Amino acid sequence: MICDICGTEGVKIRTISRAYGQGKDLLIVENIPMVSCPHCGESYLSAQTLHKIEEIKRNRHSWAIERPVEVASFA
Template identity: 65%
Template sequence: MICDICGKTGARIRRVTRSYGKGPDLLVIENVPVISCPHCGESYLTAETLHEIERIKLHRQSFAVERPVAVAAFA
């Protein structure tokens, strides 16, 4: 895959977990495809991925499953 930032080949799709919001409004989205380039070190989301994230955020009741999550504060 060609990196959109530096133009070199070798960019790869990684699957990551991203969190949006905080407290009772926290939404965690798993398996988000992120393009990562080993040459320039940049990681970015495609426009299609960003649109899908916005759709999930708007319709979170249809997509999200509630799970208990342990939360720790960095002191």
């Protein structure tokens, strides 16, 4: 893969998690591929990735998986 910023080959992809929104609108998107370039030192999300994130945010109810939350009863 070629770096969008400096055009050098050899970028690395690492996956990150990002949180969007707050409170009950909080949405955590995991496994977002972030491009990181060892040549120019830039880390960025590709246009395609940003587009996909927008789509996930718009359709969050069909994308999101409800995870079980542990509930402890005190009494």
